[in-house]
Amino acid sequence: MPKLTRADAVAAVRNPLAFIAARWTPTPRTVRRAALAALVMSVLIVVTGGAVRLTGSGLGCPTWPKCTDDSLTATREMGLHGAIEFGNRMLTYVLCAAVGWAIIAARSTKPYRRGLTRLGWAQFWIVMSNAVLGGIVVLVGLNPYTVAAHFVATSALIAVATVMWQRTREGDAAPRPLIGKAVQQLVWVLVGASVLLILVGTVVTGAGPHAGDSSEVERMPVDWETVTKLHAVLAWIVVTLTFALWFVLKAVDAPKGPLNRTRDLFLILLAQGVIGYVQYFTDLPEILVGLHMFGSAVTWIAVLRVLLSLRERPHDEIGIPAPATEATVGTRA
Numbered sequence: 001m002p003k004l005t006r007a008d009a010v011a012a013v014r015n016p017l018a019f020i021a022a023r024w025t026p027t028p029r030t031v032r033r034a035a036l037a038a039l040v041m042s043v044l045i046v047v048t049g050g051a052v053r054l055t056g057s058g059l060g061c062p063t064w065p066k067c068t069d070d071s072l073t074a075t076r077e078m079g080l081h082g083a084i085e086f087g088n089r090m091l092t093y094v095l096c097a098a099v100g101w102a103i104i105a106a107r108s109t110k111p112y113r114r115g116l117t118r119l120g121w122a123q124f125w126i127v128m129s130n131a132v133l134g135g136i137v138v139l140v141g142l143n144p145y146t147v148a149a150h151f152v153a154t155s156a157l158i159a160v161a162t163v164m165w166q167r168t169r170e171g172d173a174a175p176r177p178l179i180g181k182a183v184q185q186l187v188w189v190l191v192g193a194s195v196l197l198i199l200v201g202t203v204v205t206g207a208g209p210h211a212g213d214s215s216e217v218e219r220m221p222v223d224w225e226t227v228t229k230l231h232a233v234l235a236w237i238v239v240t241l242t243f244a245l246w247f248v249l250k251a252v253d254a255p256k257g258p259l260n261r262t263r264d265l266f267l268i269l270l271a272q273g274v275i276g277y278v279q280y281f282t283d284l285p286e287i288l289v290g291l292h293m294f295g296s297a298v299t300w301i302a303v304l305r306v307l308l309s310l311r312e313r314p315h316d317e318i319g320i321p322a323p324a325t326e327a328t329v330g331t332r333a
Contacts, residue, residue: 021108022242031116032168034098034105038123039161041098042298046154050293054286058142058212060085092131099123102164113172119164126157144206144220151202158297160195161303163295171315179254181311181322186248187307190241194303197234201296206230210289228280235273245306261309265302272299 061067074082103120130153137146174216206220244264272295279288
């Protein structure tokens with residue numbers, strides 16, 4: 001191990017990422033695993049957030065950033081609800097660690113990949129913004145509109161994490177389309193319908209019976225039955241578009257990548273639909289609602305994978321120069 005000098009210590013303090021990048025080159029497999037870890041954690045935070053809501057623990061910690069006015073952590077007197085809510089808050093730090101690992105791995109890749117690093121930083125800022133939004137959710141007593149915004153922000157995090165995971169397996173050359181423009185447009189319609197499905201799903205939750213706390217919590221002033229039926233119609237539209245896309249891809253003799261990703265999405269949608277209908281006709285049992293929330297995150301990832309499978313990005317042998325700060329650190333080493 002090389003001996004660290006005073007200059008090295010100063011450089012590490014001034015720019016720790018550049019310092020690490022100058023001394024460590026992760027394998028492509030390590031970079032992929034780091035990006036996947038960030039994606040898995042972004043889905044897990046959806047699941048644990050759903051557990052907070054479904055157990056009525058949304059105000060288990062009644063204030064923010066502390067758990068109570070006098071304690072940073074949950075106390076024994078707060079019981080299970082306090083433990084669940086505080087546990088979800090602590091999981092945000094695990095998510096930050098996973099995103100941090102992805103940033104470090106991307107930053108240390110040789111040659112330097114600016115786009116990949118920026119995707120890591122985008123996740124970091126979404127996590128920070130959503131943490132503040134989560135605090136606002138608590139401070140306003142689980143207002144359903146802020147809760148919906150909190151979920152939408154997490155969906156944005158999942159989107160960026162999915163793109164980064166895909167980019168770790170690609171090069172930095174200009175993307176080359178694998179299918180024609182008409183099919184690409186169909187996929188964009190599918191993506192738009194999926195976004196609308198997610199947004200309407202937040203309204204279903206905001207108007208539904210699972211308010212997130214046992215106290216009287218404001219609900220969205222819409223008819224729950226009507227918006228639920230609208231959500232179901234949108235789900236069938238997404239299923240139909242996916243089925244049509246699969247047939248179109250078969251007709252144009254598309255590569256296996258888009259075909260396989262479309263097949264995966266179709267199967268996930270069928271499973272999600274079964275869960276959705278069963279929970280509706282069984283008066284929304286908490287376990288099924290939680291599975292449906294998990295399925296929503298997985299469905300969104302599958303939709304994005306279909307979109308990303310429509311092009312390829314070969315490895316560009318001409319690397320991007322690293323930032324000047326990294327070159328300086330490397331010289332001092």
